Amino acid sequence: MADKQLAIVDPSGRLIGEIQALAAIAHISLRMVRPGEPVTDCAAVLVAPALAADLGPPPPDSPPRWIVGDAAGAARLAGAASQAGAAGVIL
Numbered sequence: 001m002a003d004k005q006l007a008i009v010d011p012s013g014r015l016i017g018e019i020q021a022l023a024a025i026a027h028i029s030l031r032m033v034r035p036g037e038p039v040t041d042c043a044a045v046l047v048a049p050a051l052a053a054d055l056g057p058p059p060p061d062s063p064p065r066w067i068v069g070d071a072a073g074a075a076r077l078a079g080a081a082s083q084a085g086a087a088g089v090i091l
Contacts, residue, residue, distance in 0.1 A: 003027040007042040007063070009035055009055070015048045015068055039063060046090070049073070052080035066090050 006023070008030050010016050016030055023030050031042060035054055039045050045065045047055065058065055064087035069077045071091040081089050 004043045005029045005031055005041065006044050006046055007031050007033045007039040008046045009033055009051055010046075010048045011035070011051070012048070015046070019046075019068065044087075047080075047084055047086065049077055049080040052084035052086070055084045057085040 006028055008016050016032065020030060033039055035051055038059065039062055042063050044063045046068050047065050049067050049069045052067055065084050066088060067077050067081045067084060067086050068090045077089045
């Protein structure tokens, strides 16, 4: 059983495919959510950078958002984090 649950906004499924094995090793379960779907029972929300601008600010009392991406696109990820009101970026 997972110790933590993270929501992931990734309609393409590419991001979850990349991090699912690492999440399992760390005893973290990933739960797919749709853009705009309320999330209350997760420790954080992982967001694919391409969706950041579409999300708007996080709702009150929602878990922190984190943009997940490759370090090669760090500037783009920082911009995405700003647009989504994210707590930061995970490289």
